[in-house]
Amino acid sequence: MDEPQVSTLDARMSESAAEINVQSLPGGDLRLVTRHPRLFEHGPDDATYLDFFLKEAEGVVPYFQIFSGLVGNVFCRSTTDQALYHTVLSLSHVIVDHRLERSLLPACQHQIQALSRLQKSISTKNITEAVVISVAMLAWLGLNEVHRSTTNHHLNGLYMIFQELQKLHLNGAAPSELLMQMWHISVRIDIIAGIFFFPRQCLFTPVAVDQDHVHRDWIQ
Secondary structure, eight states: OOOOOOOSSSOOSSTTTHHHHHTTTTTTOOEEEEOTTHHHHOTHHHHHHHHHHHGGGOOOOOOOSSTTTTTHHHHHHHHTOHHHHHHHHHHHHHHHHHHHHSHHHHHHHHHHHHHHHHHHHTTTOOOOOOHHHHHHHHHHHHHTTTOOHHHHHHHHHHEEEEHHHHHHHHHTTOHHHHHHHHHHHHHHHHHHHHHHTTTTOOOSSSOOOOGGHHHHHHHH
C-alpha cells in the first residue's frame, strides 16, 4: 500500500489539523496534515488556490507580512465560516487567474457566495471576526481592481461594523488582537482609497502619534 501523501500547507486547516513529526520522511521536516472543511462544498481545484493563499498572501495583502501568524489565523477561521472561505478563494482566484490570463468567473462566483452569506450575518447583527476579515478583504479586492463604487460600498460597511464593535467595547468587551490587526488594515485600505479616488474623504481615523502606547501591548 502506498504511503499517504503529507500536505505541506504551512497553516492549520482546522482545530483538528494534527501537527506531526515526520523525521522518517525525506528531509525530516515538521509538517501539517490538513483537510478541507467537511461541511463546505468545494471544487476539485480549491486546494491549489488555498495553498496559494497560505504561501503568497503575506506578500500581496497589506499588513499580512507585518502581523505574525495573521495568514494562519485568517485561514483557520475560513474553515468554520463559509463567507470567509469563499472570500479567501475569491482573492486567490483573482490573483492567480489574472496572472495566468484565465477567466475570472470563478472569482466572481466565490465573491457572490461570500456576499450572500455576509448580508445574512450583518442583517442579523451576527458580527464575528470572520465577518470583519471578509469585508476587509473584499474592500481590498475592490481597491486592487480600482472599482470606486465597490470599494466605497465595502469600506462603508466595514466602518459601520467597527462602529457596532466599538459599542461592545464601550460595554466592556475588549477587542481581540485579530480585530485590532484588521482595523489597522482597514485604515490603510481607507487611506489608499482616498488617494486613488480623490477627493474621496477617509472614514477611518488613523492612529495619532501620541496614542502609540495604546497599541503597543497588543502589537507586541
